[in-house]
Amino acid sequence: MALRLDGKALAAQLERELEARVRAGLGQAGRPPGLAVIRVGHDPASAVYVANKERACGRVGIRSFATHQPADTDQQTLLKTIQQLNRNPAVDGILLQLPLPRGLDGRALLLAIDPDKDVDGLHPLNLGRLLRGEQGPRSCTPAGVMALLQRAGIALEGKRALVVGRSILVGQPMALMLQQANATVTVAHSCTVDLLARCREAELLVVAAGRPGLLGAEAISPGTVVVDVGIHRQPAQREGDRGRLCGDVRAGEVETLASHLTPVPGGVGPMTVVMLLVNTVRCWARSHALDPVLPELH
Ligand code: NAD
Secondary structure (H helix, E strand, O other), X not given: OOEEOOHHHHXXXXXXXXXXXXXXXXXHHOOOOEEEXXXXXXXXXXXXXXXXXXXXXXXXXXXXXXXXXXXXXXXXXXXXXXXXXXXXXXXXXXEEOOOOOOOOOHHHHHHHOOHHHEOOOOOHHHHHHHHHOOOOOOXXXXXXXXXXXXXXXXXXXXXXXXXEOOOOOOHHHHHHHHHHOOOXXXXXXXXXXXXXXXXXXXXXXXXXXXXXXXXXXXXXXXOOEEEEXXXXXOOOOOOOOOOOXXXXXXXXXXXOOOXXXXXXXXXXXXXXXXXXXXXXXXXXXXXXXXXXXXXXXX
């Protein structure tokens, strides 16, 4: 039976470690770390994500600077908001919650965020820093996967890793991070021929295709470490039901084959949120010349 890579438990543990670091650094820094989350419009999922992030900030002692703008906010107004937050010395991290309402140019807005406050790690400069192996905020989801693997003591050096998916948000930075940990990495995508054969060759499989239940027993060799990044809500069975969450992997089929498996929910999802906090506390520590925060994590 696969060992469960419990992201919920590890995120809670990392929150405790961050809270201790914030408490210890408050005297020297003279203020707590600050995270500004910009939400635009009324996407219901975003409202839940932002509320979760704000609660998590509260637990570790990060001050939240939440900005909620109406759906018809124009590009210039948002640019001004970002520029003000860039200049605000109490703000260490800025996050623009996606998706944005139609008509707004998300790329230009992400580009306007000060790269040293870009706690989502999506600014081109930070993607470039990752490519070169230089310090800088890392994309939260793949960094969360690295933290899960690292704290579970899973050695990556020399491992054959397959990343399914090549998005800028997950697949690409994931592949780079695994490479930097000395894994031998293959990236599969929607045009990959014979995906199942590639999967069966892998010793570590990270699935971020955004396709519910894409892979099952047919894709896994015994002893594979399986990380399921996908998250989907299944259609409700009954009225009033919300529908269960599932991943890109058919977990029931895989758990007797894999050596380790991330559950959905409770695997990669909570790690994504906690890495946002890690990035924020790291930015704060750096700007106050405090010791590096969780330097053993990616
Ligand atoms: P995306 O749609 O931007 O990218 C999907 C990638 O998968 C693409 O590169 C595509 O080429 C590839 N792909 C699609 N179908 C494929 C197939 N049949 N075979 C092989 N490759 C295929 O999605 P994303 O933003 O990278 O997110 C991927 C999944 O991860 C989604 O389910 C998303 O909800 C989830 N996600 C979860 C978290 C979390 O915190 N748990 C965070 C981010 C994304």
